[in-house]
Amino acid sequence: MAPRRRASTLKCSNDEIEELQGQLRSLSKGIDDGGLVDGLERRVEAAHYIRQFLLNSASKGHPKDAFRHVGGFKAILDVIQNIVNAHDARSPSSNDSSLSIELYQTCFAILSAAFQDHEGNRRFFRERVSGNGWLFLKEVLQSWIKSHTDAVDAGTRRLENRIFACFLACALDDESVIDIFDVLAIDRRSSRHDAATPISLKHQAVTTPPSSSESLSTSSPSDIIKKALGSQPQVSNADSLKTMFLLWKDCLKEGLNLATFDSIPKILNHLTGVSVGNLIAIHGTGILSAVLSSLLGSSDPKANCHRDLSVLAENFLDVGVSNLDDAHFLYSNATTSPVIAQLLSHSLASSHLPSCFHFDLSLHGFSSIELPALNQAFPPVSGSNGYTLSLWFRVTKFDPSSHTTLFGAFDASQSCFVLVYLEKDTHNLILQTSMKSSRPSVRFKSTSFAEGRWYHIDLTHRRPKTVSSARASLFVDGEFVEQVKSQYPATPPKAQPESVAAGAADSRGIVQAFFGTPQDLASLLGKNVVLTQWQLASAQLFLDVLSDDLLAVYYRLGPRYTGNFQDCLGSFQTYEASAQLNVRNEGLHPGREDRSEIVLAIKSKAGDILPENRILLNVSANKVYGDVEDSSSSEIQLLHSLSKIAQRNFFNVARGRRSALALNGAFPAVNQALTYASGHAILTGDPTIIARHHLDDASLQISGSTAVGLALIDSAEDDESLARHLKDLFGSIRNNWRNSEAMERENGFGVLANLLTAKLGKLSSPHAFKPQSSAADRTGASSPLSLQVLSLILAFVGYCPERLENSIINNPLAYRTLVVDLEIWRTSSIEVQKLFYGQFSAFATLSKYQHFNMKRLSRMSQYPLQSQSALLTIYTAGIVKKWLEGLKDQTFSPIAFTYYRKAFELLLLSNFSADLMRSLSLYITYAIHKPDNNNTELARRKSTRFGTSTPSRRKTVSSSTTGANDTLDQGPQTEPMMDSFEVAVSVLEMYTNCLCQKSNRDLLGRFARTVTNKVSCLSF
Secondary structure (H helix, E strand, O other), X not given: OOOOOOOOOOOOOHHHHHHHHXXXXXXXXXXXXXXXXXXXXXXXXXXXXXXXXXXOOOOOOOHHHHHHXXXXXXXXXXXXXXXXXXXXXXXXXXXXXXXXXXXXXXXHHHHHHHHOXXXXXXXHHHHOXXXXXXXXXXXXXXXXXXXXXXXXXXXXXXXXXXXHHHHHHHHHOOHHHOOHHHHHHHHHHXXXXXXXXXXXXXXXXXXXXXXXXXXHHOOOHHHHHHHXXXXXXXXXXXXXXXXXXXXXHHHHHOOOOOOOOOHHHHHHHHHHHHOHHHHHHHHOOOHHHHHHHHHHHOOOOOOHHHHHHHHHHHHHHOOEOOOHHHHHHHHHHOOOOHHHHHHHHHHHHOOOOOOEEEEEOOOOOOEEEEEOOOOOOOOOOOOOOEEEEEEEEEEEEOOOOOOEEEEEEEOOOOOOEEEEEEOOOOOOEEEEOOOOOOOOEEEEOOOOOOEOOEEEEEEEEEOOOOOOOOEEEEEEOOEEEEEEEOOOOOOOOOOOOOOOEOOOOOOOOOOEEEEEEOHHHOOOOOOOOOOOEEEEEEXXXXXXXXXXXXXXXXXXXXXXXXXXXXXXHHHHOOHHHHHHHHHHHHHHOOOOHHHOHHHHHHHOOHHHOOOHHHEEEEEEHHHEEOOHHHOOHHHHHHHHOOOHHHHHHHHHHHHHHOOOEEEOOOOOOHHHHHHEHHHEEEEEOOOEEEOOEOHHHHHHHHHOOHHHHHHHHHHOOOHHHHHHHHHHHHHHHHOOHHHHHHHHHOXXXXXXXXXXXXXXXXXOOOXXXXXXXXXXXXXXXXXXXXXXXXXXXXXXXXXXXXXXXXXXXOOHHHHHHHHHOOHHHHHOOHHHHHHHHHHHHHHHHHOOXXXXXXXXXXXXXXXOOOOHHHHHHHHHHHHHHHHHHHHHHOOEOHHHHHHHHHHHHHHHHHOOOHHHHHHHHHHHHHHHOOOHHHHHHHXXXXXXXXXOOHHHHHHHHHHHHHOOHHHHHHOHHHOOOEXXXXXXXXXXXXXXXXXXOOOOOHHHHHHHHHOOHHHHHHHO
């Protein structure tokens, strides 16, 4: 069983505790005792004494614990309730009103002092005081505001402003912001007055110098908030901000007239915008649910308040949803609310961002993750070629006067010394491996790292051999960029043991490691002396030099992968990553693709290539444990299952939030990681943990992701919603391998194809594709929606319209189901047909991956046991035959047929089989030699349409196809339609060109052996 948590020890003297209890009794006395003024004065004095008592924690032991044990929180709530009730009962004088407001303000200052650096008190107040202390305060104050909404006296309005201001001051632990709503109220009244003042009077008012408060109020609300809160306010009690917002939201919902109407969202936007730590703290309260419901109930989407709420919701959604209820809210309301639909799209677009550590050196001058010991010898000297450091990181802000330290390792004597950092001026990566050498560091000059971009770097350091010196190589985003000669780190004086128990006395030879800037390495200490900010998603230190192929596989896993690379890694890859690795594999290992490390890692057990015992360090933001007081139920249950040693180590470090622990993922078990000093690192300098709960993962937990995404498509009622929901569906699949797998397993693409067919037929123009419409109507239709949908699909499967040479089919199943096999594209407008047929040219001829793209077609076949060449023949032949069948009843304009013919020729030449030769010859014969009873009518229609005699048909067809590009701008309505004879003649011309190529006479010989002379004579 887990040991019982040790109760807080009251180290205050009995006299001090008795004095505290006496002051609490004085504070809690009825407001009528001894007269209103005298009673308030005594209560204010008692409140100031209690606050000072709580602030003297250094000299008086544990006053915060004593305050909790003697019922201080309940007494404060009673006093606040007493204040507002007394204000209800009578109309106090200005002096009484000032004392009431001062007492109310001091009560919140007491709460702030009791919460300061004490998570236990925060949790106690949130869960055990009157059910929920914050909720109790909100209900009491909301009732008072509701009963005074029509009051116009200055005292009531001032108390209303202080109600919200005290919540803000408590949240920031800063009483200097207490007047912010008074100033904002003056500004609001001034704005209304200026709007009603005649222009002549405004000019006269300019001659009167404004007072200081009036001068401040002439600024915009955002400027007033920035001046009042400062450039870097720090949130200490985020629950207070949530309560302030809930109070404001419910008051507005009841239609109450607040002077702070549009200020609360602006304040929250400012706080979340200036600091990532503030954003995470406020988001952690679950405030997102209230913000979303406020947006849904907002009556005026164009109001400033509404815009501020939208920005606030986007800020919160950038770090994920708070819970599954938020995800369900977004999906269920996206079909009826454009605002929620936009937020859903924004959240899915942010789902590719990983959880990470955020190091903000502006707080203290240092911020780091420090591991007290490594569990194996470092640097490796035997049985290994060297070591590899791998990092996923992003720099959000460089300090021009300070280097950005990424990683370091050293022993007590600094004989072993490794430091990796970004140079302050060039932003080049520097590797330093010695403190005493004449050339201690080397620079990788080829890459300059920029702000705001996620990088994956691998630094391999190969140890020297008899005939070669040590070399360090840098890989950026899976690609080799530079190699330099670099001194290999020295071995510590004493051999390091295989594992080091926590708390071992002898630390000689032990190598410590860190990420970020430790306090001992900081150049300057203090607030705002170093402005560097950067984020670390994951980091690994391997006891070997990994190959280029293996590093490419690890990079393609993405920054959201946090495992130990022991499984079949192909299961954790997206379609795009898989395509890029296959291209790399075919390019670097022709003829032995199946035996490369890439294939072994993605199709076999990757642990056979790199065993788990070769991973020295693996750190990620998903493996962090903080104070058990603030842990989730699953984390507490996990901690209760630990051994006594592991529990003791955890509580010694994390108790009271003195620090948080980042587990070393190289240890496969949590209990083992907490038992050894090398199994867990300590967070110093208050790095922020951004543990994102991604919306694409949440959609999978709600109902399998496929169902919710397809339900959005089915609910679309207009062009804009269909395009947006389709983009959302692709956004939830593109960067999530679980959702990609679910979409394929549940035939999601097939269902999507049916939904798009129905929706495009319903939402497009009246002449758009409908099952009952004629061929002429379908071909002549102009459908911007169809073009937009097709563009989204092609972008999803790998088509790059800006750079066609980069187009690659990364999702064969989606490409086949949504592009190739979907009939609506071939029967839509000319613009759609141009894109549909043109993408074949991009993938097959214009792309630098054309060979890979053509091989990918084979994987779409339903015959998995065939060889690659047989599969390609089968599928390509299937497309050509399907298009030939379509020619029998589909009509074309000359322009559309130009696009069709070009794509058809590409597919035909890619696999010109004997079966295709026969099928094409039979089609031409059938189309040209129709029954005689149709020939007269055919000739009459053609002669009327083109104004020529029947013998001039071939010339007319040639000219129409040649001048297609010149008539494109005339629109589909002005284009004549080609009949089956003209189409057949054009196909015959294409067939002839394919067979009579000077560079390939074999095709003509195969044609002579395959197609009989009778068919040939009829065709030609």
